[in-house]
Amino acid sequence: MIIIAEKLNGSIPSCGKAIAERDANYIRDFAKKQADVIDGVEAGGFIDVCASVKENEFETMKWMLDLVKEVTDCPISVDSPDVRVCVQGMQYLEEKYGDKKGLFNSVSGEGDKFDVAFPVLAKNNWDVMILLCDDTGIPKTAAKRIEVFETAMAKAKQYGIAENRIHIDPLVEMLCTSEDGIAMVVEVMTHIKKNYPKVHISGAVSNISFNLPARKIVNIAFTVLAMNAGMDSAVLDPLNQDLMGVIFATEALLGRDDMCMEYIGAYRQGIFGQKK
């Protein structure tokens, strides 16, 4: 599982406060803690950096990026709803630090996003997160999401972006208002895995539990089912020990961890099951 570590995001209240107060230690601390976990995961991952501020977004992101680079070489995910800010963030890391790896987070079928992002991504080897929505919003059916997906893949191909650089966020919506559980999103995942086995299936795990009590429980159960359906990349909190433990356990249960060596190793490293 590729871990996209989510703690450095201005929309999280404590992180938003740290950003507003330019609390450099907060940023460095969470960058380091998350990187330590990612180091213990075979598939690796990215430290997501999302300023989530209304003004001077790129300036704020730059301040965060420099702090993250002070403490870790872990690849970074430049995260903004504004595709142009992602381009700026990516180019900043390429130019100042020579980062050859990273995640462009994100693009979608909305407006000119593909045509802004893909020409820049065509020149490097960064990964890219693609959300399955377009100008009509988030499609309600699996068939329509698959259509957005196929459009995105055609565009990516046109720009020569290899399949294994692409992470698809099928846009998991909250369970509490769903009528069929996660059947629709599993259908989308199954289609992707079957037709493009090298494409990563990703998503923000915690969206599923919005408005429900005991959210971590729902996130855990969702993660197991999504991994079973092909999810191999996820935006999540790597400091959530139970969630990380469940990811390692699921890899073993799905037959991808011979004799549970990865599971046992991660336990010994303290990635899960140790602290309380």
Next chain:
Amino acid sequence: MIIIAEKLNGSIPSCGKAIAERDANYIRDFAKKQADVIDGVEAGGFIDVCASVKENEFETMKWMLDLVKEVTDCPISVDSPDVRVCVQGMQYLEEKYGDKKGLFNSVSGEGDKFDVAFPVLAKNNWDVMILLCDDTGIPKTAAKRIEVFETAMAKAKQYGIAENRIHIDPLVEMLCTSEDGIAMVVEVMTHIKKNYPKVHISGAVSNISFNLPARKIVNIAFTVLAMNAGMDSAVLDPLNQDLMGVIFATEALLGRDDMCMEYIGAYRQGIFGQKK
């Protein structure tokens, strides 16, 4: 999910001690606590009673059964590796308490077990747990386990035992020595569900994590995957709040809990997410 509550089992050290000391309060206390959880589960369940003593097993079981009956009307699972003790326990509950519902736990293809148990079960409406092993031991392949299953089903049919009274334990083995994760047992479950949709798929959840650290994490991930493959009955600890929460969450994720009402109800009843 049908809950077969596992805490009253002499092979659990604290319970074994309580049995040896004839500590009636221990038995009553765990019977009541487990029954309270089962009451909050739509599919219901059974309080398992397993003496696990070398001598006078039925006498010990009887002492336990009377204590359980003092505090709850929840159906009981009479549990012994000795099929004749199960028969005695079942008949005791039928005669003394008029129990029309309960679980005979268990039979298998070993020796004359089917022919001892099924004629008695033919006369009542109790459920029965069937383990997929025979005189050759626990089969190593899915094909051989399915063969044992088909033999058991033929025997059950011969005695007129309805499919919906049957719980199949496909015999989950420890993950730490498995080469394909749970692929083999999922294959067995899928066969059963496809060909006999009314038969319950069951099993002892915690066997999967034997010899691994942080066992509860593995048990949780296994439970989600097994439910996805059709498991709708399980021997487990209903006082394990995280496990119970994950079961309710998985039902919702699999589309069986409209608007998460069961999940939210169970949370409000304190079945999970409340106590620490």
